[in-house]
Amino acid sequence: MSTGPTVRELGEFALIARINAGREQGPAVQLGPGDDAAVLAAARGRYAVSTDMLIEDRHFRLDWSEPVDIGRKAIAQNAADIYAMGAEPVGYVVGLGVPDRTPVDSVTAFADGLWAEAARAGGSIAGGDIVRSPQWVVSVTAFGDPLGEQPVTRSGARAGGILAIAGRPGWSAAGYAVLTAGHPVDSHPGAETAVAAHRAPRPPYDLVRGAMAGDHRPVALTDISDGLLADLGHLAESSGVAIDVRSGALRDTGLEDLAGSLEADARQWILTGGEDHVFAGVWPPGSVPPPGWTVVGGIHTGRGVTVDGVRPGGPQGWEAFSGTDSAKPDHSR
Secondary structure (H helix, E strand, O other): OOOOHHHHHOOOHHHHHHHHHOOOOOOEEEEEEEEEEOOOOOOOOOOOOEEEEEEEEOEEEOOOOHHHHHHHHHHHHHHHHHHHHOOEEEEEEEEEEEOOEEHHHHHHHHHHHHHHHHHOOOOOOEEEEEOOOOOOEEEEEEEEEEEEOOOOOOOHHOOOEEEEEOOOHHHHHHHHHHHHHHOOOOOOOOOHHHHHHHHHHOOOHHHHHHHHHHOOOEEEEEEEOOOOHHHHHHHHHOOOEEEEEEEHHOOOOOHHHHHHHHHOOOHHHHOOOOOOOOOEEOOOOOOOOOOOOOOEEEEOOOOOOEOOOOOOOOOOOOOOOOOOOOOOOOOOO
């Protein structure tokens, strides 16, 4: 437990000065924290913009995650949305609400997490706001420069296309299962990896950069945040197509071993778990997705998503206003 001052004892402006001290802004930020608003340069004359929120005990728990993890997660989920549009982040503004008893060290660690993930994803923290709140509330808005002439949306898939993913779906849901079960993190060789994936996902930004830089770009992209089946359902609906997923291409022996120790279903983690922020892309017929992308299915005429030709039943992933327990932080956006 921190023995330093609380945010109430330090005060708003001194806190803002402390968390911004020594930070170096990226080249797109022409004016950072310290004025009424930040100024960012739009290199291509337009931005991709995304906003997401995290609420304590809904999307994270302070007894499970350190503030640095929460900061990383807040940037990761927004940066992933920017990359899913075929763009690269150049700046973020962050709104933070915390109780006045919160240690200053916790807010500083949170800011360190923001900056650490921004260093991976691109961009810097250009500004924001800090307020008193009954619980931790985080809101991030990300601005991104397009990596091409046009954004890559969910609506570009056509019949005959090839579906591929970048990243390892299911690990965040597995981490949630480990934490919920109360197992020690070192209880299984894969448990530590899973818990780390849940606390602070690490989207494979470089694989999207590589795909956008190649000769054969994807014609549709999406970030898997709500669950693979749920987000592929959004892509299928936007494109007016059917998607069939080959479950064999998604098998992960590490997840299967961990699921066995927890008497859980690794296949369900992969298909509906969400929050890993892996990417799903579609390439035209006859294309070969770039290295690092795994072909997991195809695009067909029709509607909806099937797995091995069968339409799955039950929940497909996370939905913000479902009846899910409000203390359950998995599958959040």
